[in-house]
Amino acid sequence: MKKAKKLLGLLTAVSLCIPTLCYADNPIVQTVYTADPAPMVLGDTLYLYTSHDEDVTENNFYTMKNWKCYSTTDMQNWTDHGTVLGYTDFSWAKGDAWAWQVVERNGKFYAYVPLTQKNGAYAIGVAVSDSPTGPFVDPLGKPLATKSGSQDIDPTCFIDDDGQAYLYWGNGNLYMVKLNPDMISYSGTVQTLTKPDGYIEGPWVYKLNNLYYLVYAGWNNGGENLQYATSNSPTGPWTARGAIMGARNSFTNHPGVARFKGNDYLFYHTGDLPGGGSYKRSVCVEQFKYTSDGRIPNIPMTKSGPAQIKYLNPFVKTEAETFAWGQGVETEVCGEGGMAVSFIENGDYLKINGVDFGTGATSFEARASSATSGGNIEIRLDSPTGTLVGTCAVKGTGAWQTYTDVSCSVSGATGVHDLYLKFTGGDGYLFNLNYWKFNGTPTQPTVKYGDIDGSDSIDAIDFAKIKQYLLGTANLTDEQLKAADVDGSGTVDAIDFALLKQYLLRMIDKFPAEV
Incomplete structure (x- = not known):
């Protein structure tokens, strides 16, 4: 069902948007406020799990009720998989869906979450799914682990080369347990590790070239920054290596690190979306390179984010909720499955980065619905006011979840461009968009033999x-x-x-x- 009005933050984005923000691609999610990024690489896809700051802040504190999932294959265009887990999925919890992480093992996906128990104490829970996008189910019906009750937040899981899985967490202290092979239980007791200098919260542990890295939120001039430490063991001792990033328009910051297709990325959050701040944060990402001796350099925050690692093929069905920037729009669960772009009004648009039209697109087709009189999809290149290569009319279908096929001819779309789907029409909400596709002649991909991981090098x-x-x-x-x-x-x-x-x-x- 359509809401009576758009999210307050997104209304602000429409009315107060500055060009340098709207045309950039950090933050990578614009339809809701997101925080606490946790990347997971699975094959040729990077999944990004985030917490979700609600639009209405309650009691002047973090108001977070569920967790989101996004994915990308090119580091520029992100697919919205919606809400995949919430605190209400845990019978023993009463709220506070804060920073979490999902890891894969033996074809199953394990979500480690911090929650407030009904008795008021914090605890770490676990949920399991057969899919990276859920649904996740609590297999225990009770917390997985707890230590202090007041510092049990920000869980992160690391699986070492020998198969041993470690679960870390903690605010103020750094706690750890060795998980059993089932990933939902542990043997022994919760250990309190010696934390590195500057450690506050938000641990993220990984291993690279036989060196263990602990990236975390530290303290700097009245707010958090990102710091890191290294060790020769997953249990420490940890040697602090210093700060790598500050914070912006947010008291907190939270790290997630991933190597994807031969490139290294740091995920973090700011308060950069219009209406944002400490309780309305937004996830961003930067590419970086380790120094020759394995150190993480200082990483600046940018508006543009990392480079695109492959072009998008417009000649296959593309979910409408896959884009680099969504101006004014929201997403919702689609009655035909997955998600759809919704709450579309006159002047809103989607930006899809790096689209390769090959020798030319000849037509455009989409799946749309409208409980009103509909509107138009203007197909433009390189900006919302760029070259118009086609206009596709969407008529009313009688209901927001009654979808139909629409199509139009296209002329002038060749080579690589940023694609803008600009929505025009009358007052109020126009239509929903499920997916789209161009017809024409795609560029044939060039195979680089031996480069199996797509890093552009054979090694x-x-x-x-x-x-x-x-x-x-x-x-x-x-x-x-x-x-x-x-x-x-x-x-x-x-x-x-x-x-x-x-x-x-x-x-x-x-x-x-x-x-």
């Missing part, structure tokens, strides 16, 4: 990936399989493995598939 990571695939311990996507088939035989086998090894040893400088 030990690619060798490890083909080895894992042949051993049956990992899967490869269709694109990865093409890159791994270095002999051009149509299958990936021991011959490809041997050829890749020869290439890395410089015994050959070209693969048979390239001849």
Whole structure:
């Protein structure tokens, strides 16, 4: 059902928007306030789990009732998977859906969450799903772990190379337990680790080149910044390495670090969306590079965010809730499955970054609904007022969840452009948008043989990936399989493995598939 009015923060965004903010891509979510980012890489997709600051702040404090999920394959356009878990999914909790993390193990997904129990004490809970986008279910019916009752927040999970999983958490102190293989129980007692200098909360633990990293929220001039420490052991002792990022328009900051397709990223939050602040935060991301000795440099906050790592193909069905920037719009659960872009008014638009139209798009089709008289989708290139290459009319369908197909011809869309779907019409809400697709001639992708991870280089990571695939311990996507088939035989086998090894040893400088 349509709401009576748009979210207060988004109304502010429409009326007070400044160009440098609207045309940038940080924060990466504009339809709601998000915080506490937790990335998870699964194959060729990066999933981002966030907490959710409500639009109406209660008691001048963090008002957070559920958790969100987003995903990307190009680090510019993000798909909104909606609310995937809430505090009401835990029978023993009464609120405070704060910073969480999801990890994958053996095909299942484990969400570690902080919650306020009905007795008023904080505790760490766990929920499990067969899908990275939920639904998640509490398997215990009670908290998984607790230590102090007042500092039990901000859980993070790390699985070491030997398979041992560690759960860390804590505000003021750093707590840890070794999880059992089932990931929903532990043996022994909760340990209080010696925290590194400056540690406040928000731990994030990972391992790189046999070195353990602990990134966390520290203290700096009356607010939080991001700092990190390293260790030769997952339990410490930790050596503080200093600050890597400050905070902006928010008392807190919260880190999440991921390596995706050969690139390293730091996720964080600010109060940068219009109407934002300490209780209305927004998730952002930056790309960075480690120094030669493994240190994390100081990472500046930007409006543009990281570079796009691959272009979007417009000739396949694209969910409308996949975009780099959504101006004035919201999202809601779609009656046909998934999410839809909704609350669309005259002048709103979606920006989809880096769309490759190849030699030309000839037509556009979409799935839309309207309980009013509808409106138009103006298809523009490179800005909301850029070249108009088509206009698609959407008529009323009688209800917001009654969808129909609409289409129109397109002329002048060739090569790579940022795509703007600008919505025009009368007063009030115009229509909902489920998905869209162009027809035409796509650019044929170029296969870089041997570059299995898509990092644009052929190295030990690619060798490890083909080895894992042949051993049956990992899967490869269709694109990865093409890159791994270095002999051009149509299958990936021991011959490809041997050829890749020869290439890395410089015994050959070209693969048979390239001849």
